[in-house]
Structure formats: C-alpha cells, structure tokens
Amino acid sequence: MSTETTSTGTTTTETNTGLTSTDTASTEPANPKAETAEPTSTEIRELAFGKALNAGLRMALGDNDQVLLMGEDIGPLGGVFRVTEGLQEEFGTKRVFDTPLAESGIVGTAIGLAMRGYRPVCEIQFDGFIFPAFDQITTQLAKMTSRHEGQVSMPVVIRVPYGGHIGAVEHHQESPEAYFAHTPGLRLVSPSTPNDAYWMIQEAISSNDPVLFFEPKSRYWNKGPVDFSASAAPLHSSRVVRTGTEVTVVGHGAMVTVLLQAAEVAATEGTSLEVIDLRSLSPIDYAPIIASVQKTGRLVVASEAPGFVSISSEIAATVTEKAFYSLEAPVLRVTAYDTPFPPAKLETTYLPDADRVLEAVDRALAY
Amino acid sequence: MAETVQTVQLLSADGVLQTDDTAAEYLPYVDALSDDDLRQFHRDMVITRRFDLEATNLQRQGQLALWPPSHGQEAAQVGSARATRAQDHIFPSYREHSVGMIRGLDILDIITLMRGVSNGGWNPKTNNNFHLYTLVLGSQALHATGYAMGINFDGDTATGDPETDQAVIVYFGDGATSQGDVSEAFVFAASFQTPQVFFLQNNHWAISVPVSVQSRIPLYLRSQGFGIPGVQIDGNDVLASYAVTRKNLDEARSGSGPRMIEALTYRVGAHTTSDDPSKYRGDIELQGWIARDPITRFEAYLRSRGEGDGFFAEVATEAQDFSADLRRRTLALATPSTEKLFNHVYSEPHPVMDVQKQWLLDYEASFGGNE
Numbered sequence: 158m159s160t161e162t163t164s165t166g167t168t169t170t171e172t173n174t175g176l177t178s179t180d181t182a183s184t185e186p187a188n189p190k191a192e193t194a195e196p197t198s199t200e201i202r203e204l205a206f207g208k209a210l211n212a213g214l215r216m217a218l219g220d221n222d223q224v225l226l227m228g229e230d231i232g233p234l235g236g237v238f239r240v241t242e243g244l245q246e247e248f249g250t251k252r253v254f255d256t257p258l259a260e261s262g263i264v265g266t267a268i269g270l271a272m273r274g275y276r277p278v279c280e281i282q283f284d285g286f287i288f289p290a291f292d293q294i295t296t297q298l299a300k301m302t303s304r305h306e307g308q309v310s311m312p313v314v315i316r317v318p319y320g321g322h323i324g325a326v327e328h329h330q331e332s333p334e335a336y337f338a339h340t341p342g343l344r345l346v347s348p349s350t351p352n353d354a355y356w357m358i359q360e361a362i363s364s365n366d367p368v369l370f371f372e373p374k375s376r377y378w379n380k381g382p383v384d385f386s387a388s389a390a391p392l393h394s395s396r397v398v399r400t401g402t403e404v405t406v407v408g409h410g411a412m413v414t415v416l417l418q419a420a421e422v423a424a425t426e427g428t429s430l431e432v433i434d435l436r437s438l439s440p441i442d443y444a445p446i447i448a449s450v451q452k453t454g455r456l457v458v459a460s461e462a463p464g465f466v467s468i469s470s471e472i473a474a475t476v477t478e479k480a481f482y483s484l485e486a487p488v489l490r491v492t493a494y495d496t497p498f499p500p501a502k503l504e505t506t507y508l509p510d511a512d513r514v515l516e517a518v519d520r521a522l523a524y
Numbered sequence: 525m526a527e528t529v530q531t532v533q534l535l536s537a538d539g540v541l542q543t544d545d546t547a548a549e550y551l552p553y554v555d556a557l558s559d560d561d562l563r564q565f566h567r568d569m570v571i572t573r574r575f576d577l578e579a580t581n582l583q584r585q586g587q588l589a590l591w592p593p594s595h596g597q598e599a600a601q602v603g604s605a606r607a608t609r610a611q612d613h614i615f616p617s618y619r620e621h622s623v624g625m626i627r628g629l630d631i632l633d634i635i636t637l638m639r640g641v642s643n644g645g646w647n648p649k650t651n652n653n654f655h656l657y658t659l660v661l662g663s664q665a666l667h668a669t670g671y672a673m674g675i676n677f678d679g680d681t682a683t684g685d686p687e688t689d690q691a692v693i694v695y696f697g698d699g700a701t702s703q704g705d706v707s708e709a710f711v712f713a714a715s716f717q718t719p720q721v722f723f724l725q726n727n728h729w730a731i732s733v734p735v736s737v738q739s740r741i742p743l744y745l746r747s748q749g750f751g752i753p754g755v756q757i758d759g760n761d762v763l764a765s766y767a768v769t770r771k772n773l774d775e776a777r778s779g780s781g782p783r784m785i786e787a788l789t790y791r792v793g794a795h796t797t798s799d800d801p802s803k804y805r806g807d808i809e810l811q812g813w814i815a816r817d818p819i820t821r822f823e824a825y826l827r828s829r830g831e832g833d834g835f836f837a838e839v840a841t842e843a844q845d846f847s848a849d850l851r852r853r854t855l856a857l858a859t860p861s862t863e864k865l866f867n868h869v870y871s872e873p874h875p876v877m878d879v880q881k882q883w884l885l886d887y888e889a890s891f892g893g894n895e
Binding site for chain 1: 645665670673674711712715874
C-alpha cells in the first residue's frame with residue numbers, strides 16, 4: 158500500500174466517506190455499470206471496491222490454474238453483488254461454477270477439492286447465510302491441517318460479504334467475524350479500500366491456510382485508487398491510515414470509513430485522532446496499535462458487531478496487557494448493541510456512527 | 525428393517541453360493557477371483573476380528589481412550605475394500621479398521637487416535653489414499669464428493685481404462701444418513717456426476733437408536749430420490765460386498781455418475797467401549813445376527829471348496845501374532861511432545877503460535893525439571 162497518510166494528517170486512501178443510503182439499497186443490488194478492470198502492471202486507477210475484487214480474482218485465476226471460484230449465483234449472474242461478473246465467461250465453467258444451494262456442501266466439497274490440490278474460493282452469499290457451513294468451517298476446515306500433522310494444507314478462501322449500512326432485510330447485514338476468529342486454524346482478514354481488496358484477495362488465495370475474507374458490502378460501490386504496480390502489504394498487517402496525537406481509534410471494514418469521518422469532525426473541534434485499519438482480524442497485528450497507544454495514551458475500538466466476546470473486546474484486553482503503563486484511560490469499545498441486528502429502519506441507531514465514536518473519544522479524554 | 529427381495533446375496537448364511545437372478549449379474553466378479561484372493565478375504569476378516577478384540581481389551585485395561593469395535597461388520601468392509609483399485613480414494617468414517625489395513629495402513633496409526641496420541645495420525649498420500657477417520661458423522665461424505673469433483677476436473681476418470689480411471693468410495697452408517705451433510709453430498713454428487721460410491725453400512729443401531737428412527741424406507745432407496753442409483757446387499761456376505769462394490773466402482777469410474785450401496789450388517793459389539801448395548805437391544809436379535817456371522821459363513825464356503833484345517837489354523841495363529849504385536853507397540857507409544865500442540869495448526873508461520881509455544885517452553889523450563 159503506497160498511499161499512506163500525509164504529513165498534514167489527512168488520508169489519501171479514501172476519497173468517498175459517504176455510506177449508502179438505507180432507503181434505496183436492495184438486498185441484491187447490481188453494481189452500477191462500471192468499466193471492466195483490465196489492469197496493466199504500472200497503472201494506478203480509480204476502481205470501485207467490488208470491481209477491484211473482481212480484478213484481483215481475475216488475476217488469481219490467471220496466475221494459477223488450481224484456483225477455482227464456487228458458490229451460489231456466481232456464474233452467469235456474477236454473484237448477487239456482481240463481484241465475479243464476467244469471470245465464468247472468461248475462465249469457463251470448470252474454474253468458475255455455480256453450486257447447489259447448500260453452504261455446508263460448498264465448504265465441505267471445497268475441503269475435498271483442496272485435498273485434491275485445488276485452491277477453492279467459496280462465495281457465501283451473505284453473512285447471515287454462513288452458519289449452515291459453520292461445522293465444516295470450524296470442525297473440519299480449521300482442523301484439517303492439524304489433524305494431518307501438517308501433511309495436508311487447506312488453501313481455501315471463503316468470501317463473506319458482511320456488515321450493515323445497506324438497508325437490507327434480516328440476516329443480510331450481520332458481522333459474524335468473532336465466531337470464526339475464536340477458532341484456531343483459521344485466518345481472517347477484511348479489506349477496507351479498493352486497493353486492499355485487489356491485493357488482499359490475491360494474498361488470501363495464495364495462502365496455504367484457510368482464510369475467511371470478510372468483504373464490507375456497503376463499500377462495494379465506493380471508488381478509490383488501485384495501484385496495480387505496488388507489491389501488496391503483508392496480508393496480516395494493520396496500518397495507520399491517519400496520523401494523530403491524542404486518541405487512537407481502531408476498526409476494520411466499513412468502520413474505517415466511520416472512524417475517518419469521526420477524525421475529520423474531531424479535527425474541526427481541535428482533537429487529533431490517529432486512525433488504524435486492522436485489515437487482519439486473525440492474527441491481529443498489534444505492533445502499530447501498541448506504538449500508537451504509546452504515543453496517544455488512549456484507545457477506542459469500534460466495530461459493527463455486538464461487543465460481548467468480540468474482536469473489540471480482544472483488542473481491549475490485549476492492549477491493556479501490553480501497554481498498561483502507556484494508557485491514560487481505559488480502552489473503550491464502541492460496538493453494536495448486544496441484540497440481533499435490528500430491522501433496517503433502526504440500523505443507523507444500532508451501528509456505531511461518527512457521533513458514537515466521538516462520544517467515546519470524549520469519555521477517553523475525560524480521564 | 526426386513527431385507528427386501530432386491531437384496532443381493534451371493535453366499536447364503538450357511539455358505540452356499542447363490543445362483544438366482546439377483547445374484548447372476550455379479551457372479552462373473554466372483555468367478556474372476558483366484559483361490560488366493562478368497563483365502564485373503566478370510567485372512568483379512570479373521571485378523572480384523574482378532575485385533576478388534578485386542579483393542580477392545582486394551583481400552584478396558586485403560587490403555588485406550590476409546591475403541592469402536594467392528595465385530596460383525598468384517599464382510600462389508602473387507603469385500604468393499606478389496607474391490608477398490610490402487611488409484612481409488614477411500615474416505616472412511618471411524619470404524620473401517622479392516623479397510624485401512626487392506627489399504628496398507630498400520631493399525632497402530634488408528635491406535636494413536638484412540639489412545640490420545642494424535643488427532644489424525646496418518647498421511648493419506650503415503651497410505652494408498654486411505655483418508656483420515658472422521659468422528660463427526662457424515663462430514664466426510666462432502667469431502668469425498670469434493671475430492672471426486674476434483675478427479676472429474678482433472679480428467680483422471682472416464683477415459684475408458686479401469687486400470688487407471690480414478691474413483692472415490694466413502695463409508696458412513698445408518699445414523700449418518702440423517703445428517704444434512706450426507707444429503708448435501710448426494711445433491712453435489714448427482715449434480716456434478718462424480719465418480720463415487722457411497723457405501724452405507726447399515727448396522728441397525730446408531731448407538732442406542734434403531735434404524736427405524738432414521739428412516740421409514742430402506743436406506744438404499746433414499747439416494748434414488750437424489751438421482752443416485754442404489755442397491756442393497758447382504759453385508760455379512762463378503763462375496764456380495766466385493767462383487768457389488770467392484771461393479772459399482774467401475775461403473776462410477778466409467779463416467780456414469782455416483783452410486784450407493786447399502787450393506788445390511790450388524791454391530792455385534794458395542795457402539796464404542798463407552799456403550800452398553802444390553803440397555804437397548806434384545807438377545808434374540810443379537811443371536812439372530814450371530815447366526816449369520818460373516819466369518820463362519822465364508823469359512824463354510826471355503827471348506828466346501830476343499831480348504832483344509834491347516835489353512836484356518838495358520839490364519840488363526842497369524843491373527844494372534846498380529847494382535848500381540850499391536851498390543852506390544854501400543855504400550856510402547858510415546859506421549860507426544862509439548863511442541864506438538866502448536867506445530868501444525870497452520871501450514872504457514874503464525875505469530876500467535878510462535879509466541880505461545882515459546883511461552884510454554886519457557887514456563888516448563890522454569891521448573892528446572894522439577895514440575
């Protein structure tokens with residue numbers, strides 16, 4: 158990632174901080190007609206997040222014949238979010254194929270394909286639909302390398318569009334990351350920008366371990382620069398996306414956009430926030446977070462998931478252990494409430510927004 | 525569940541070769557077997573029953589955490605395993621000890637799993653494609669189906685050469701047929717026309733629950749609803765198990781899609797050593813199945829072909845030696861090293877594993893050998 162923060166503390170990685178209206182989005186939105194990504198190796202181009210993912214998948218399919226895409230509606234339709242649009246046409250039905258409508262079957266057969274030497278990339282249509290595959294993911298996929306004592310690898314990627322902000326009906330806006338982060342043997346990542354989407358999907362596919370790839374679905378339509386020439390940052394690294402001095406705020410996926418909005422507002426009020434994009438949820442790259450907290454003395458962790466037994470809780474506990482003497486205030490969490498994801502008309506109340514992040518920032522500063 | 529008229533039986537319970545219409549199409553597979561092949565079937569079954577008893581005893585003596593006995597199911601397993609070809613892949617459940625042995629697996633590798641020394645224990649690639657046991661019922665049906673999809677993608681089947689065309693056989697039980705994963709495996713196998721045989725051992729009891737709770741129709745009919753032809757066999761007849769599996773595997777590898785075999789058999793022993801069958805099933809039923817014992821039946825057949833006492837005595841001695849050796853090596857198994865906790869959780873380096881492993885090593889070292 159070449160587009161880091163500037164010396165003035167404003168980010169160059171995000172040009173669009175608006176979130177999709179909850180009133181107009183449907184649960185199966187088509188991408189706006191966009192240009193086909195045909196990257197050349199030296200190019201930097203503006204691409205929508207979904208198109209960047211599509212370009213990354215195309216690169217992975219082209220690089221390695223063992224890469225397969227499998228899932229529901231990913232063939233001629235290109236997926237309900239059109240992330241795989243055109244790929245079946247380009248690579249054929251043996252490389253990119255529709256499966257029967259059965260999530261456990263998708264992951265279970267992907268395990269068998271990985272045993273055979275393939276590198277399956279499964280699409281789970283929505284976050285709330287992953288649970289029929291929970292047993293195959295946590296009991297089978299996650300443990301398969303361990304049970305084979307390293308003699309079999311499981312290079313399986315499971316793509317999961319997740320999170321809210323799209324006004325969808327129930328089971329279509331959840332953030333189930335913590336269930337999987339709790340499971341040894343899995344790796345979890347979540348890109349927040351088109352550039353990361355492009356690079357991280359390729360890195361995930363090249364990993365010999367199973368990777369759950371959480372795609373913040375509200376970001377699919379947001380454009381940003383994709384640097385096709387830059388080598389990818391390590392898959393499991395976190396990154397400072399805006400420098401600041403007074404409070405560190407950490408999040409992943411669409412929450413990074415909220416944190417950047419909060420930082421903009423805070424700056425107008427004279428408060429300097431340092432924003433960190435986690436990128437990797439398991440393992441978590443703590444070095445930038447600890448370094449930041451040693452500078453600011455205050456940490457607010459935000460996510461769209463309920464806070465109880467969450468990634469936010471894990472970060473709060475770990476930073477408290479590792480940077481206790483640097484902290485001027487308790488680590489505060491800003492999360493969804495510990496309730497089911499509400500009807501969409503209440504999602505803006507349920508999901509943390511910039512105001513709730515700033516409320517926590519104020520509390521941290523009050524210590 | 526009563527046997528239906530379609531049940532394939534090549535040997536009657538008293539060991540007489542059957543020649544009725546149902547048997548006729550399978551008899552050529554039996555005719556192609558040599559005397560040595562037949563002797564090997566007997567040897568496989570007798571050795572299995574003997575080490576199975578040894579392992580059960582080892583558990584009773586506190587040397588194993590668990591043992592799932594296969595007593596009574598030897599014919600279903602030996603016949604089907606001997607029907608596989610070298611290039612085939614086998615996905616077992618957790619009771620297919622003789623299948624593993626026939627594929628070249630050291631039974632001690634199964635012991636490591638049951639003794640708590642390993643959670644897996646062997647490499648399928650160096651054990652003639654005999655994959656790991658799966659203790660969560662039915663999960664392996666999907667792995668087998670995915671593997672068979674890969675064989676299709678690779679073009680390593682349906683070339684017309686049964687000596688090289690690959691196929692998959694997956695073992696599961698009557699209880700597992702109620703698992704969603706088995707139904708999903710049927711769906712995927714039918715949809716992708718995989719070169720695959722679903723081999724169901726209906727041993728009539730899922731721990732304490734009779735098969736009538738799992739299904740109100742004969743289970744071989746169930747796959748037909750998914751578009752997968754099914755056949756029911758007398759699973760205590762090693763010749764039927766061999767011939768029907770051979771035929772169905774070769775049909776699957778020829779490109780005509782998946783198949784299902786339901787082998788009617790009986791778990792004479794307990795589900796596992798944690799079980800007490802006297803609490804849920806009657807002695808009359810048990811004695812009825814013991815009267816149809818697969819080894820007694822096949823021995824009668826071999827004797828009718830002129831096999832003498834010497835061979836049977838020789839096999840009994842071989843089985844005894846095999847089991848004594850297994851016991852000796854079981855007791856010699858070392859406790860795994862502490863580092864094994866962390867070594868293969870991931871294929872690639874992982875910071876959490878590194879940190880926790882080092883912490884544990886330091887912690888243990890802090891006792892100076894006096895923990």
